[in-house]
Amino acid sequence: MNTNLILIADDDADTRDVLTVALEQAGYQTLGVNRGATAARLLTVAKPVGLITDVRMPDMNGMELCRLARRQPATADVAIVMISASYHDHDVDAGLRAGADRYLAKPLSPRQLVTELHNAISERYQFSAA
Known part of the structure; x- marks a missing residue:
């Protein structure tokens, strides 16, 4: 696992850019992609410590990406923050049930x-180390 790498999966380039700047200023390295399927491939190759994923993306949405990450032993412990313009209780519940640490x-x-x-990474790391 690359303990400093965050994978950003969002089809909106402006959102990826804003998140990249914020995360790099906080000391993280970032890798941004615009498709869920690309993120799924990179999870096992790049081995990031964290994943930020939009819910709505082409070819594989964030819910599917999150479930896939949790099912694979190599990526089961990655900290996942799901982001979405839809923030109704049922959306948040669905994201958390899919395996996101935060929505x-x-x-x-x-x-x-x-x-x-950062908090999700800390919690995942403590949980993995226990």
Whole structure:
């Protein structure tokens, strides 16, 4: 696992750019992709410590990506923050049931996202080490 790498999966280039800047300022390395299927392939190759995924993306949505990550032993412990413009209770519940550690609403506060991601990574690491 690359303990400093965050994979960002979002089909919106502006969102990826904002998240990249915020995460790199916080000391993370980033890898951004615009499709869920690309992110699924990179999860096992790049071995990031964290994944930020939009719910709605072409070819594989964030829910599917999250479930896939949790099913694979090599990626089961990656910290996952799901982001979406849809923030109804049933959407949040579905994201958390799919395996996301956090579910945040767009538009995002980059500072909040970095904090939530850092906390999710810390929780996953403590859980894995126990």
